[in-house]
Amino acid sequence: MIHLVKRPQPSRVWTAVTPLLAVVLTMIVGGIMFAALGKPPLEAIRTIFWDPLFHPQFAAYSRPQLLVKAGPLILIAIGLSIGFRAGIWNIGAEGQYIMGAITGAAVGLAFYPLDSFIVFPLMVIAGALGGWAWGMIPALLKVKFGTNEILVSLMLVYVAEAWLASVSSGLLKNPEGRGFPGSRNFQQYDAGANTEVIAGTGMHWGVVAAFVAVIFAYVLLTRHIRGFHIRLTGEAPRAARFAGVNPGRVVIFCLGLSGALAGMAGLFEVSGPAGQITIDFNSGYGFTAIIVAFLGRLHPVGILLAGLLMALTYIGGELAQLMLGLPGASIQLFQGMLLFFLLATDVFTNYRLQFGQGETA
């Protein structure tokens, strides 16, 4: 018999090795899948993992794009991970992302065409507030009535989507847009545009915010009493209560924080890469960020890496579609496999294999 025996401490070696092992396994199984689809497996793998970084023709463009794609994922996932650590399941980040984008854009459009340095910061604040407010709905309902936040936050995603469709063909519609839905484009409104901090790097303000959030979360979780309370609430709710932690405040803090970060991510996206509010402006960042959060083991640095890895598979997947004609669905399947292998190999971090009859103490 093979037994799993829990390690007293997570293994540092395995923590570093498992992601590599998972990637290798994904390459093997994914390669078999690509071959079955009649595509050259090695070339497909190289296109996904190598070309976005080093291809002579594409890399100069796609390297910065990695940051553009990873930025919102990391920013949202950081907020979510703090809640997840406390056992608070906000799975409606997509809705908070949408509402942040709407409120932030609304503020920016209200100032149009004022050319002042104050416009963009106000938009960021409004975006954060919009996401925060949307996150507060499940938070307050949970604290006041004990309503389950999973359901409320998920349902609010669909409500936010309906709002988005409504404002983009109504309230925020571009008056010069010839009747078509969609707001003004912030790329044509300098004061409200989320531009690159260093040109050509993909490093826009949202990416900066994501890096700041990583540092902030790291400090919060390892150095701050509030972070300790959050971890304690998740790991041992009863002990937390004895330690004087007010569970309601933890709920409000976590959902508010993740809402605000998701809202900011939405604002940075709408005023930068996306440019405008449109009927289906959201593209699932809020849901993908949940995967990123867990892929990063709810650890700020892990999330940073996971976000970049996820972005790599997206962009590499796009290149593979473009150059090799791989179906889009096979990329999705490939990402799913990667996630599965990462999760599967993760077991070696916390457990070791023991052969023969192990003690079960």
Next chain:
Amino acid sequence: MNRRTLLASAALALGLAGTAMAQDDTTKVGFIYVGPVGDGGWTYEHEQGRLAVEEHFGDKVETVFQESVPEGADSERAMTQMALSGADIIFTTSFGYMDPTINVAKKFPDVKFEHATGYKRADNVSTYSARFYEGRAIQGLIAGHMTETNKIGYIASFPIPEVIRGINSAYLHAKEVNPDVEFSIVWAYTWFDPAKEADAANALIEQGADVILQHTDSTAPQAAAEKAGNVITFGQASDMGDYAPMPRVSSIIDNWAPYYIDRVQAVMDGTWESKDTWDGIGPGMVGIGEITDAVPEEVKAEALAMKDAIAAGEYHPFTGPINKQDGTPWLAEGEVADDGTLAGMDFYVEGLTGEIPN
């Protein structure tokens, strides 16, 4: 200058490096799709166009495509990568790709771009769209004749000019042959959600509609009508011929192939120019699927006569007198709607009930 110029020039340098590598004999044609190629509707028909290009030109072209590309930042990246990979002409097939197309086109002045359904052009950006409302007029005519309950159900997607134009056109022509006709409009707020479309069709049928028009892409409403019996439908985007002769009695087919072949040929010949194309039944961009025997002979003849008149340019579906919903005059007797107003249509014509959501 400002930060933006700096950015643009950096990108320009990048772009030149990319296109320089694509100097060979074959013409590379790219397509950006908003949905999966198997959606059976909008994207599916663009994919048919791509396949027709491949068939027509054989070895002289290489086509690439990317499906399910979200509008916004992702589409800008998809286009850029396509241009970097050496595409000579790129078709961007969704309205939401408008600003990204313009942005990317600036960075790649040597690559030709074709944006579907938009209105922004540049030296290397053309726009093209189809006058689906011409097909809607024919549907309206058939629907007006065929309905016995005088109630016509309309499954609409989003309140955008394209959809509103279709509703108005269908209504005007149904009303013309049947003054008692009423339209029930359900906004599904989706282009494609089979289950919801089925529900919407059922709701309309249960409330007495015996004709269902749809401006969403799945065949779910067709199946719902077939199950209900005695309800007729029209294929949307593609022929949906599986449901002929009943419930599907005719269809509007998006036929992009002639245009795509034409434009690719222009690139090969070096005669490509930026222009705005808005073609209808005449040039064949809008096809009318076979009118089945479920439709009485004289109605069919009338419909075909209208089709010919539209194709020949003798009849415009929006010919006055037409009032707006609130009763204010829009087109005087004999006056024909101008393309600008049609392109941005955001009002119902007189007689339609309900409000356009916004």
Next chain:
Amino acid sequence: MDLGTINPILLVASLMVSATPILLAAIGEMVVEKSGVLNLGVEGMMITGAVVGFAVAVNTGSPGLGFAAAALASALLSLSFGVLTQFLLSNQVATGLGLTLVGLGLSSLIGKPYEGMKSPTLPDLPLPLLADMPVIGPMLFQHDLMVYLSIALVAAVWAGLKFTRAGLILRAVGESHDAAHALGYKVVRIRLMAIFFGGACSGLGGAYLSLVRVPQWTEGMTAGAGWIALAIVVFASWKPWRVLIGAYLFGGVTVLQLNLQAAGTRLPVEYLSMSPYLITILVLVIISARGYHGAPASLGRPFHASH
């Protein structure tokens, strides 16, 4: 506006059809969660069921075989989740999301040749005598077989959980896996069986979409139904009959809002289209304000025998 055109009998009949896919998936997921496992991959399993059911029904000409194959395929897929979470102790939330990705990708690869095809569908099966009753008959008893089966399944799950030894064990495992283990129950095996059952139910729900409700195969056709099913389980506080109520309530509001639009109501459309979600939240708030929460205590926690 003419609300008189809305026929309540037909409304109820169509909400039952509309809610059946969600109901099937939700009742299966409820059993999974009762065993203490949170499988967020319902969407992926549903769509796999939809494509496999459709493909088999088209090839064999038998919708019945389609449903059976759908159940089996989704159940097998769910076992990948089971192996990862139960043997390799992976995080359940992340694994479930991965399962959704895998299911969506896999289904559209399998489904390519079946796009645009028509399949045989289930005939309506009016129940003798009952179907002839006025009002009630056309409302409840003139459906296809799967509608009745879905209700029977709810009843079976309710009875099974409440009255049988297996049900008791399942609940014990979900409430405290350590205690159940100490009592000698095979926690992992029981959970795997629950996961398998949940997968089969999701598959049936997906196949109902592609074979009866729509009926056709198109990529991404579940369009979020799996997520709604998950929400319904929470909504129902893990009680079988409330799952039924929740699914019918959600289906009912969805159908009703479309009917209200068709009847030309003056209510703004955007509020109508939000209404199924808002009303679900509202009802949940009312239920939870009365102070009852029924989440299994071990829900989502990994179990390892040598803690």
